[in-house]
């Protein structure tokens with residue numbers, strides 16, 4: 001347990017390492033409780049470092065068995081070693097080697113960092129600071145070494161032995177053991193080290209890179225699950241091909257392996273040549289995975305593979321630069337999915353996700369810049385801001401300099417920084433050079449936290465035939481940043497006439513808006529468009545061209561016009577969301593003043609009209625998904641009453657469902673398919689729309705809806721349809737729901753990943769009984785707090801996906817989360833800290849709930865000792 005919770009690491013304190021480690025030779029002799037690691041590090045003074053510096057290596061919970069310098073055992077007075085570090089006060093001023101033997105207990109490693117066992121499989125997780133749990137090391141990303149790893153193990157316990165790089169040799173040893181040696185020729189930081197040993201089944205394929213390198217691809221899964229690995233392999237092959245064409249990035253080893261493990265703190269990890277995945281993002285079959293699972297697998301396989309260049313070949317100088325690899329790689333995986341599927345639908349899904357997670361983070365106590373300048377626990381900075389907003393910054397960069405200059409900048413970056421540990425400044429310099437543009441103002445996005453608001457106001461002058469658009473920006477204060485500067489906001493825009501025609505954009509000063517792009521880089525700007533024949537409706541921020549909150553007072557007519565006619569599909573979707581939001585905000589007010597929420601029927605009619613006309617099923621499904629309770633809460637912003645939001649949203653869904661019930665039923669029947677399941681985007685879109693229609697239909701007519709859902713549940717030949725039916729039934733209290741839930745559990749009792757859906761669905765039921773249900777499920781035989789997927793499914797879903805029940809007025813939802821976090825704090829502090837992120841918006845609640853949330857946070861804060869991970873989150877939440 002680390003207790004140095006007060007240590008703050010600052011970007012401004014960065015200094016190069018005093019020592020470099022050119023090679024690392026490891027022998028890891030695997031044993032369930034006594035794994036011996038022998039590590040030989042070839043050190044030399046860093047010419048860029050300080051002379052006369054002692055050598056201080058990182059360690060974490062290590063047991064040192066022996067230490068030698070240039071092969072000779074070190075006397076006890078020559079060094080100091082604790083479980084947390086090793087220091088040579090007077091190291092030689094020349095190149096030398098250090099050899100350590102450390103003894104590890106992978107079975108007892110519940111933190112899932114360093115070497116641990118997952119269902120009997122030995123595996124490692126070293127990002128961000130896990131390698132120091134294997135041996136003493138300069139565990140920082142700018143120390144890059146060439147690794148050779150020899151793995152030894154019992155041949156029956158671990159017939160498969162995998163490491164980074166290429167296989168060199170393998171063979172038998174005495175006593176039923178065997179060994180394998182792996183060599184990775186590419187220098188890398190310790191966080192990219194990995195090894196795996198276990199009884200695993202392999203699904204293989206060959207891939208020839210565009211320059212002719214033959215690569216052996218392997219996906220390793222639990223024996224018996226081989227038939228669920230095909231889609232991941234297919235996604236890998238498509239990713240490899242795509243990266244060659246889209247970015248000129250070719251694979252650089254002879255093998256590429258992916259291993260699926262069932263205990264993993266995150267989604268997956270890009271270790272060089274040996275990606276390790278949470279099995280949730282590898283395993284898929286039509287009977288066990290939904291369309292959303294397939295899409296996630298495709299995206300995450302691509303993400304980890306793309307890291308091979310953006311992250312591994314070019315890594316980060318320090319952890320402050322995390323967005324350099326993560327934001328860029330998220331951008332790349334979004335591009336990949338957009339090319340493989342529907343670009344507008346992908347954009348809508350990504351923006352939904354950005355708003356739900358990043359906007360929420362950015363408006364509360366955990367807000368931080370895309371490139372933070374200080375941290376106490378780096379594990380807590382794998383955030384929506386670093387990842388998703390980081391990706392948005394790359395999207396904006398591409399819009400600002402144009403596709404061609406963007407590609408030229410990427411080419412330059414990949415060439416110039418290859419083999420280095422780089423910074424955001426070095427990255428941006430490549431784009432400045434390639435485009436001839438000054439990007440210094442744009443760089444502010446990396447330093448300034450908070451979501452800017454973009455205020456827009458338009459006025460039409462009929463006599464002068466001019467339309468004036470006033471734009472202004474403001475960013476609210478965030479922790480540690482009271483005042484904000486204006487940022488560079490690319491605003492893609494258009495003007496739409498009453499008949500839906502797109503109007504020409506001519507500015508009074510003669511300027512052209514190439515591609516309808518206006519760049520707001522000042523606090524405010526005024527645009528006057530001339531030759532505007534009729535009162536237009538502005539379509540702003542097309543494609544969501546910047547991660548900002550657009551504030552524009554459009555009335556229902558304007559919004560419905562955009563919904564019907566906008567040539568930009570994102571803004572068509574946005575217009576529908578905006579109409580629904582207006583209705584919902586009014587309904588929340590009505591509920592709060594004890595009134596009945598009433599709704600203008602025009603929104604429902606517009607949805608009905610879309611359903612009658614569209615053949616873009618996936619898009620229509622996105623339109624049908626009304627703003628979530630959390631979306632509405634964010635719109636309200638303060639003094640939030642989650643119960644009023646739930647009631648208002650229920651009322652709108654019921655009203656729409658009733659008004660267009662027959663149309664919904666028609667869509668539902670019309671999209672029935674007799675064909676075998678295929679996860680492709682078009683088929684998934686059909687299912688998405690059909691299930692969205694069922695969901696709204698049931699909101700309007702629960703009796704008839706439940707009947708349809710129950711029939712679909714039984715008849716479904718795939719998990720997407722079966723689970724969608726169960727989700728509809730879960731919303732309707734009564735015996736039928738309980739029977740369906742029991743039947744689902746019985747059908748999938750041996751399949752933990754499927755049961756996770758069942759846990760998550762029940763935890764998200766917006767009814768008071770859910771708290772007791774969750775408590776009861778915590779004692780279910782399939783549940784375990786030791787497994788992150790189970791815990792996230794049940795507790796994470798309750799805390800993050802059930803606004804009204806987590807935020808119960810009596811505070812019992814908070815108590816539950818605090819209790820679980822306290823239980824998990826010693827065993828898996830990373831997971832505990834992540835779950836506690838659910839408190840990030842507590843200050844925007846109404847006073848009663850706020851007080852209850854605060855007291856739950858204080859209870860967690862009082863635990864001693866408290867992990868650095870949890871202490872960091874709780875103290876920032878309370879600050």
Ligand code: 0A1
Nearest residue numbers: 125127128265266268269382
């Ligand atoms: N680099 C990985 C994310 C990751 C970060 C930390 C981890 O520690 C448990 C694991 C994975 C990615 O972006 O996919």
Ligand code: ZN
Nearest residue numbers: 303307326329
């Ligand atoms: Zn990543």
